[in-house]
Ligand SMILES: Nc1ncnc2c1ncn2[C@@H]1O[C@H](COP(=O)(O)OP(=O)(O)O)[C@@H](O)[C@H]1O
């Protein structure tokens with residue numbers, strides 16, 4: 001496929017963990033497509049809804065008022081994969097390839113192209129469907145900002161704002177009690193939220209998954225501050241950060257999820273170690289899903305809208321197999337497969353990291 005004239009009906013779905021701005025993307029896709037005379041379906045609950053045929057027609061009314069709303073009106077899941085889908089056979093759960101059924105559902109509704117708003121996992125599935133002949137356009141989604149090929153994902157700015165505000169609040173109570181306050185933020189493999197929030201919130205130490213930390217280095221920073229009359233310290237730690245020679249902290253295993261491990265606990269462990277080794281009272285705050293909920297910032301609403309419009313334009317021009325991306329403040333298109341298996345991590349030459357070092361922030365190394 002790829003003939004723009006033929007596409008009259010499209011569908012859109014959101015997959016993976018939610019991020020503020022998903023609704024703004026949906027709204028922009030729907031408005032642009034309807035404006036060009038297309039019919040738009042929403043697939044509910046990610047790729048699971050494609051298998052289960054959960055379709056809902058999207059009109060201008062369906063997307064009215066959703067620009068500032070967090071979450072996704074379509075629902076999402078970070079489990080379902082049509083190529084490896086759980087079914088019960090003889091009382092046993094087994095996994096089958098139901099991609100054919102998912103494609104048949106779209107065909108039956110007259111859906112000729114699909115816009116997938118999702119993260120690395122959803123984009124992998126999108127790419128597999130594209131290879132099976134389904135015209136697909138992708139919009140990158142991750143709160144962690146670690147999808148390669150794009151400089152920014154929507155929702156990240158919102159998460160950083162929430163974490164920076166938390167640091168401001170922790171600052172006053174840390175100072176009053178002469179404590180060390182540890183803030184644990186999201187970031188499984190990449191510490192973008194920790195780095196940006198830490199810089200914005202004036203953290204003394206920022207610990208990232210990319211730089212295994214030495215507890216001695218963190219303690220040296222706390223002591224250095226004490227010598228300068230600062231009896232409190234603020235530390236931001238990404239959930240995926242771990243000590244040199246140690247391991248990430250696992251909080252739970254989610255069966256049926258491709259990436260079963262959920263992280264959590266790194267901040268609490270660090271706070272305990274600091275208290276033991278310095279005698280300074282320490283507390284840990286875990287921000288968790290607060291970072292992912294609620295209304296997107298103006299920046300994220302705008303970025304989401306640009307992505308949504310660009311994705312619909314890809315459909316209208318028959319430019320399938322692409323992901324829309326931000327580069328040098330322009331929305332570009334790049335083949336979905338270009339990003340497969342690649343990562344977007346903070347490197348040693350990252351400008352913000354270097355700026356942090358220049359102003360004396362400890363990165364645990
Ligand atoms: N590396 C992978 N290869 C194949 N499928 C994956 C991979 N990672 C995730 N998936 C599938 O994609 C779905 C969505 O992935 P997930 O990581 O939860 O969300 P996201 O789209 O935000 O990355 C998961 O339910 C899982 O079935």
Ligand SMILES: O=P(O)(O)OC[C@H]1O[C@](O)(COP(=O)(O)O)[C@@H](O)[C@@H]1O
Nearest residue numbers: 016017119141142143144186187188
């Ligand atoms: O919502 P869950 O299943 O607890 O997963 C939490 C994980 O999802 C994330 O919030 C989001 O990851 P993505 O946006 O990249 O999918 C991670 O930062 C976190 O580790």
Ligand SMILES: [Mg+2]
Nearest residue numbers: 016119120121
């Ligand atoms: Mg993922």
